[in-house]
Amino acid sequence: xxxxxxxxxxxxxxxxxxxxxxxxxxxxxxxxxxxxxxxxxxxxxxxxxxxxxxxxxxxxxxxxxxxxxxxxxxxxxxxxxxxxxxxxxxxxxxxxxxxxxxxxxxxxxxxxxxxxxxxxxxxxxxxxxxxxxxxxxxxxxxxxxxxxxxxxxxxxxxxxxxxxxxxxxxxxxxxxxxxxxxxxxxxxxxxxxxxxxxxxxxxxxxxxxxxxxxxxxxxxxxxxxxxxxxxxxxxxxxxxxxxxxxxxxxxxxxxxxxxxxxxxxxxxxxxxxxxxxxxxxxxxxxxxxxxxxxxxxxxxxxxxxxxxxxxxxxxxxxxxxxxxxxxxxxxxxxxxxxxxxxxxxxxxxxxxxxxxxxxxxxxxxxxxxxxxxxxxxxxxxxxxxxxxxxxxxxxxxxxxxxxxxxxxxxxxxxxxxxxxxxxxxxxxxxxxxxxxxxxxxxxxxxxxxxxxxxxxxxxxxxxxxxxxxxxxxxxxxxxxxxxxxxxxxxxxxxxxxxxxxxxxxxxxxxxxxxxxxxxxxxxxxxxxxxxxxxxxxxxxxxxxxxxxxxxxxxxxxxxxxxxxxxxxxxxxxxxxxxxxxxxxxxxxxxxxxxxxxxxxxxxxxxxxxxxxxxxxxxxxxxxxxxxxxxxxxxxxxxxxxxxxxxxxxxxxxxxxxxxxxxxxxxxxxxxxxxxxxxxxxxxxxxxxxxxxxxxxxxxxxxxxxxxxxxxxxxxxxxxxxxxxxxxxxxxxxxx
Numbered sequence: 001x002x003x004x005x006x007x008x009x010x011x012x013x014x015x016x017x018x019x020x021x022x023x024x025x026x027x028x029x030x031x032x033x034x035x036x037x038x039x040x041x042x043x044x045x046x047x048x049x050x051x052x053x054x055x056x057x058x059x060x061x062x063x064x065x066x067x068x069x070x071x072x073x074x075x076x077x078x079x080x081x082x083x084x085x086x087x088x089x090x091x092x093x094x095x096x097x098x099x100x101x102x103x104x105x106x107x108x109x110x111x112x113x114x115x116x117x118x119x120x121x122x123x124x125x126x127x128x129x130x131x132x133x134x135x136x137x138x139x140x141x142x143x144x145x146x147x148x149x150x151x152x153x154x155x156x157x158x159x160x161x162x163x164x165x166x167x168x169x170x171x172x173x174x175x176x177x178x179x180x181x182x183x184x185x186x187x188x189x190x191x192x193x194x195x196x197x198x199x200x201x202x203x204x205x206x207x208x209x210x211x212x213x214x215x216x217x218x219x220x221x222x223x224x225x226x227x228x229x230x231x232x233x234x235x236x237x238x239x240x241x242x243x244x245x246x247x248x249x250x251x252x253x254x255x256x257x258x259x260x261x262x263x264x265x266x267x268x269x270x271x272x273x274x275x276x277x278x279x280x281x282x283x284x285x286x287x288x289x290x291x292x293x294x295x296x297x298x299x300x301x302x303x304x305x306x307x308x309x310x311x312x313x314x315x316x317x318x319x320x321x322x323x324x325x326x327x328x329x330x331x332x333x334x335x336x337x338x339x340x341x342x343x344x345x346x347x348x349x350x351x352x353x354x355x356x357x358x359x360x361x362x363x364x365x366x367x368x369x370x371x372x373x374x375x376x377x378x379x380x381x382x383x384x385x386x387x388x389x390x391x392x393x394x395x396x397x398x399x400x401x402x403x404x405x406x407x408x409x410x411x412x413x414x415x416x417x418x419x420x421x422x423x424x425x426x427x428x429x430x431x432x433x434x435x436x437x438x439x440x441x442x443x444x445x446x447x448x449x450x451x452x453x454x455x456x457x458x459x460x461x462x463x464x465x466x467x468x469x470x471x472x473x474x475x476x477x478x479x480x481x482x483x484x485x486x487x488x489x490x491x492x493x494x495x496x497x498x499x500x501x502x503x504x505x506x507x508x509x510x511x512x513x514x515x516x517x518x519x520x521x522x523x524x525x526x527x528x529x530x531x532x533x534x535x536x537x538x539x540x541x542x543x544x545x546x547x548x549x550x551x552x553x554x555x556x557x558x559x560x561x562x563x564x565x566x567x568x569x570x571x572x573x574x575x576x577x578x579x580x581x582x583x584x585x586x587x588x589x590x591x592x593x594x595x596x597x598x599x600x601x602x603x604x605x606x607x608x609x610x611x612x613x614x615x616x617x618x619x620x621x622x623x624x625x626x627x628x629x630x631x632x633x634x635x636x637x638x639x640x641x642x643x644x645x646x647x648x649x650x651x652x653x654x655x656x657x658x659x660x661x662x663x664x665x666x667x668x669x670x671x672x673x674x675x676x677x678x679x680x681x682x683x684x685x686x687x688x689x690x691x692x693x694x695x696x697x698x699x700x701x702x703x704x705x706x707x708x709x710x711x712x713x714x715x716x717x718x719x720x721x722x723x724x725x726x727x728x729x730x731x732x733x734x735x
Contacts, residue, residue: 039166046170047138051131054177057444058130061187061451062123067460068339068477069190074108075117078574082109103241104193122189129195130186134177136202141169141416143209147260148377168423171436172416178444179415180332184339184405187454191405193243198409200239201249207232208253212261245392252388259381264374303398309345311396316346318394319358321402322387329407329414334449335467339460341402342468362387378420382413457481465494472502480511491515504535510542517549520717523656525549540570547579552717554654555622556587590621608634612643615651624651642668649681653718658689676705684718695719696727703731 066075074080079092093109094102107125115121145165176182185191211228236253239246254275258264304311321343328336346355369383389410393399419436426432453463458481464474479494492515498508509532517525529546532539543566550559563580566573597614604610615630628651634644645668652661665682672678679702686695699713699722710732713719722728 039162043166043170046166047135050134050138050170050174050177053174053444054131054134055127057178057447058123058127058186058451060448061454062120062127064123064187064454065119065456066117066122067188067454067457070188073105073190074112074122077108080105080109080112081116082113085113101193101242101244103238104196107192107196119189122192123187126186126189126192126195129192129199130177130182133195133199133202134173136199136206137176137412138169138173140202140206140209140412141172142166143206143213144260144378144381144416145169145420147209147213163429164423167429167433168416168419171422171440172412172419174440175419175436175443176412176415178440178447179329179411180334180337180443180446180450181328181404181407181411183337183447183450183454184403185408187451188339188405191408194405194408197239197243197246198412200235200242201246201252201409203235204232204239204249205253205256207235209256209260212257245389248388248392252385255381255384255388259373259377307398307400309401311398313345313347314398314401315396316349316355317343317401319362320346320354322390322394323358323361324402325390325404325407325410326386326414328404329411330418332443332446334446334453337404337450338464338467339404339453340464340468340471340474341404342471343402345401379417382417385413386410458485470501472498472505472508475501476505476508476511479508483511483515488515488519504531506532506535506539506542509535510539510545513542513545513549517545520720522549522553522717526553538569540566540568540573540576543569544573544576544579547576547583551579551583553622554620556583556590556620557622559583560587587621590617593617594621606637608638608641608644611637612641612647615644615647619647619651619654624655627651640671642672646678646681649685653685653688656688658685661685662689674705676702676707679705680707684716687719687721690721692722692725692727695722696725696731699728699731 079094082089082093090106090109093105094100108122111121111125142165145168185194207228211225211232214228215225236246236249239249307314309317324343344352346352349356349359365383366387369380373380387410390406393403393406422436423432426435452459454460458478461474461478461481464471465478468474475494475498479491479498482488482494483491492512495508495512495515498505502508509528513525513528513532516522516528526546526549529542529549532542533546543562547559547562547566550556550562560580560583563576563583566576567580570576594614594617597610597617601607601610601614611630611634615627615634618624618627618630628648631644631647631651634641635648638644645664649661649664649668652658652664662682662685665678665685669675669678669682679698683695683698683702686692686698689695699719713732714723719728
């Protein structure tokens with residue numbers, strides 16, 4: 001066999017496309033040694049243990065309820081109610097959410113298909129997803145360490161390097177999985193979007209790295225690497241379908257190539273910068289074609305109007321937020337964690353002064369990462385990974401200032417750098433393993449404690465109120481949770497606290513309207529719906545709710561107007577179309593009957609029944625003055641006309657003229673002492689007047705006279721003020 005020249009041997013060993021690329025190895029092992037076999041078995045045991053341990057850690061959350069955005073995205077989204085596997089129903093998932101994170105939405109639909117709104121399946125999916133991410137992190141960190149040549153981990157013997165290649169990835173993955181910050185992406189169901197984006201990005205990097213390693217090892221003699229690149233690209237596309245922040249992922253892949261395959265080759269660095277510029281240009285062109293920059297700027301302007309901060313204030317504040325994220329990563333005690341932080345804004349670089357300090361800290365960390373890039377690859381890459389993966393949500397985009405789930409992906413390399421540092425500076429394996437194990441146990445305990453807060457919506461929002469007492473949203477959502485639990489007085493207290501902080505809190509104003517509507521107090525309900533619309537006239541839900549209350553108050557035309565406004569601002573409103581049709585049909589029938597009665601009256605002229613019937617129709621239409629006029633005409637013909645007298649009393653009640661209504665009803669009752677209906681009407685007016693004693697007296701009298709419509713007594717809004725009275729309850733019990 002002809003011996004190869006030394007030059008050809010060197011060429012055969014050199015990676016394709018670069019003179020400076022790091023040789024790809026598996027710790028120098030070409031054949032599986034007994035030690036390597038042991039480490040492989042240990043790796044399997046570690047992964048099984050890690051998965052089992054973390055599943056047990058999160059198992060107490062399997063039956064936790066939906067929270068916050070879960071309701072809007074999952075429960076209230078009827079398009080996710082997948083009842084059969086068909087193309088038509090799958091298309092229906094995206095009817096109102098086209099382009100909005102389609103892959104997680106599909107998983108929610110399949111959760112519904114298998115268990116409807118039983119949260120067990122939703123939580124199980126999230127936990128398994130978290131376990132898969134942990135396993136992917138293990139392999140990603142291991143591959144990164146190998147590609148770095150153990151740079152930044154240990155500089156000792158091959159044995160120590162091989163040990164580091166197993167234990168550093170294991171503890172990096174384990175500590176990341178049990179970290180309390182991750183509860184916001186695991187226990188909070190809707191943040192599956194975040195977890196899935198992380199999963200597909202980790203797959204993207206792993207497949208890409210494996211493709212590069214395969215390409216280098218085989219010297220392009222095999223096409224396997226092309227398949228791996230295609231799969232990597234597909235995974236990248238899938239990450240785009242999970243969360244918009246994936247737009248930064250291609251740049252992270254370029255950074256990974258530069259660090260671990262190109263060794264900062266100057267020519268490659270130049271090419272990388274050119275590719276990055278081209279990617280940015282392509283991105284801008286795609287945005288312009290699909291959306292348009294004017295529309296984006298309009299979006300920014302519109303959405304910033306809904307926040308109590310401007311774009312410059314947000315950018316300045318985020319400098320402090322990212323430093324705060326780092327502090328949470330290193331000290332995540334449950335008392336520091338909060339679902340809804342009340343983070344103070346930055347108004348300038350020196351207001352507060354920590355803004356400029358944070359700017360200095362961020363700039364220093366990035367500068368240091370660039371300075372040590374060749375010598376400390378893992379540390380340098382980890383710093384840029386953290387800031388790079390936060391750049392979308394912690395910059396100019398109009399979003400809430402801070403949410404802990406945003407650290408899910410960025411935290412991976414921070415924890416890896418920390419674990420690597422521990423492995424470097426603690427020289428004895430026993431000390432390293434003991435320290436990292438103790439840390440994992442402590443973090444697990446804190447995660448268990450943190451998950452207890454997620455047990456119910458009330459416990460979650462009580463925790464938020466405790467930690468953010470001056471923020472309106474925690475009080476508003478705690479009020480809503482208490483109301484749904486039937487704790488109305490406590491709910492009203494929280495709503496009042498919300499309005500003290502923010503008098504125009506739309507969510508609270510509408511909820512107060514709903515609360516008083518359910519209590520039967522239409523006037524207060526209408527008042528709060530109108531206040532909600534004062535804060536934002538485009539609130540379709542408030543328009544619809546106000547329409548319902550106005551219809552119940554016999555104000556048909558006003559109710560119809562608000563139904564139309566609800567559809568104007570939300571054409572696909574789930575309730576307004578039917579409400580509008582029923583109201584318009586009812587109004588049409590009333591108008592038709594009014595027209596016929598008027599024709600009849602012109603012929604008969606002196607029939608009091610006709611005038612009384614006309615008065616009733618005007619009352620149903622909400623035209624109280626016309627109704628009174630018709631009833632008065634009936635009384636001119638027949639002064640004791642019962643229907644007209646009842647009609648006048650009913651109109652007075654609707655106009656809150658209770659004394660006049662009671663006087664008329666009592667005069668009627670003298671003529672008809674055994675009429676159960678008259679006594680019941682008197683009881684209703686006294687109840688509206690909040691005179692419980694008289695209301696109960698006349699209700700008892702109505703029952704004595706034979707009134708037995710018990711269901712009406714339970715639901716009649718006019719009796720709302722006496723329904724909680726013990727005497728009222730006894731009346732119902734003694735029926």
